[in-house]
Amino acid sequence: MDEQFNFVNPKxxxxxxxxxxxxxxxxxxxxxxxxxxxxxxxxxxxxxxxEVLGNLEAGxxxxxxxxxxxxxxxxxxxxxxxxxxxxxxxxxxxxxKNAGRSYRTGVEITAxxxxxxxxxxxxxxxxxxxxxxxxxxxxxxxxxxxxxADISFSPRIVGGLRARYIPVKNxxxxxxxxxxxxxxxxxxxNPNLRLKAYTVNDLRVRYLVNAPKFAxxxxxxxxxxxxxxxxxxxxxxxxxxxxxxxxxxxNVMAGITARF
Numbered sequence: 001m002d003e004q005f006n007f008v009n010p011k012x013x014x015x016x017x018x019x020x021x022x023x024x025x026x027x028x029x030x031x032x033x034x035x036x037x038x039x040x041x042x043x044x045x046x047x048x049x050x051e052v053l054g055n056l057e058a059g060x061x062x063x064x065x066x067x068x069x070x071x072x073x074x075x076x077x078x079x080x081x082x083x084x085x086x087x088x089x090x091x092x093x094x095x096x097k098n099a100g101r102s103y104r105t106g107v108e109i110t111a112x113x114x115x116x117x118x119x120x121x122x123x124x125x126x127x128x129x130x131x132x133x134x135x136x137x138x139x140x141x142x143x144x145x146x147x148x149a150d151i152s153f154s155p156r157i158v159g160g161l162r163a164r165y166i167p168v169k170n171x172x173x174x175x176x177x178x179x180x181x182x183x184x185x186x187x188x189x190n191p192n193l194r195l196k197a198y199t200v201n202d203l204r205v206r207y208l209v210n211a212p213k214f215a216x217x218x219x220x221x222x223x224x225x226x227x228x229x230x231x232x233x234x235x236x237x238x239x240x241x242x243x244x245x246x247x248x249x250x251n252v253m254a255g256i257t258a259r260f
Contacts, residue, residue, distance in 0.1 A: 005050055007031035013057075021062030021069075028055045034096075038082060041095045043137065049098050052079040068122075069111040076104040083132060084152045086186030086193065086237040094236070099187065102132035102151060123161040130154035134187040149189040153234075155197070157181035170208040177201045185237040193242050198231035200224075218257045225250050 013026025034048035042048055059072035080098040087095045106129055112122030130151040136144050160178045167173075178200055185193040203223040210216055225248065232244035 003033070005031070005033045007033075007050075021060050023060050025058040026056075029053070030055065032082070034082060037089070037093060038096050041089050042097070046097070048082065048096075049080040051082050051098075053077070053081075065114075067111070067113045070109070072108045074104070074106060074108070078102045078104075081132065081151075083134070083187060085136070086152050086184075088236045088238075099151075100133035100135065102130075104128060104130045104151070104154070118166045120164045121162070123159065125157075125159040127157055128154065129156060132187055136188070144188075146188050149187050150184050152185060152187050153183055155181035155183040157197075170210065172206050174204045174206075175201065176204070180233070185235055185242055190240075193237045193240070195232055195235060195244070198229060198233070200229055200231065201226040214260075216259045218259075220253075220255045220257070222253045223250065224248070224253070 009028070009030050011026060011028035013024065013028075015022055015024040030053045032051040032053070034050065038048040054077045056075040057072060059070065061070035061072075062068065078099070079101075081102045082096045083099045083102070085095045085097055089095055106127050108124070108126045110122070110124045112120065114120045131148050132146075132151050134146045134149050136146070158180050160176065162174060162176045164172060164174045180198055182197045183195050184190070185195065203226050205221045207219045208216060209219070228250040230246070230249065232246050235242060235244040237243070
């Protein structure tokens with residue numbers, strides 16, 4: 001199949017420096033063409049269309065020697081958004097198709113603070129609402145419509161926190177926590193086809209040995225899923241049945257890096 005797409009992607013914005021930080025705002029239009037798999041996996045009689053996005057953003061950001069913060073509001077309005085259907089093809093890849101009216105809107109917050117040159121904390125939080133009007137066809141060929149349904153694999157809340165401690169030169173310890181809210185495996189908002197929210201903690205320790213006549217050697221020790229949480233971070237849906245990809249419990253990795 002030979003397809004040709006001609007897109008114009010304009011963007012306009014402005015920023016203003018103030019005492020509390022940099023205020024900014026912008027609006028952009030973007031297009032994205034379907035990929036090969038979108039054509040291959042399309043249902044008989046369906047042809048994927050290019051995706052059109054109108055993106056409005058506004059926010060405030062500031063950085064100093066001891067702290068930084070940024071607050072960003074976004075409103076992404078789509079036409080023909082290529083959303084994941086929740087199903088997979090014979091190769092195990094996710095299938096996408098065009099949705100009807102859809103949008104994503106929310107707030108992204110990042111912040112960090114250095115209490116001293118030995119202890120720093122930073123984090124991020126995303127609060128998002130993702131909705132679509134979705135049409136699907138069941139096994140009997142009946143068309144099903146879902147109005148204002150949650151877009152698949154779009155958690156409403158995602159957040160992270162990291163604390164870093166450097167007690168002595170060349171040694172550091174980092175504690176990281178990540179939270180992902182519940183999300184749906186498809187675009188029907190069916191509570192039986194949902195990934196549960198989860199929170200995981202990781203611990204990383206690093207030590208650097210300086211050997212000027214040889215190399216710098218860094219020792220790394222990482223404990224993933226420190227509290228042995230049982231969770232699934234992904235999955236798919238097939239004929240109304242959920243299938244999950246469970247993640248590993250507590251696990252440990254160690255490594256040595258030499259820089260000559």
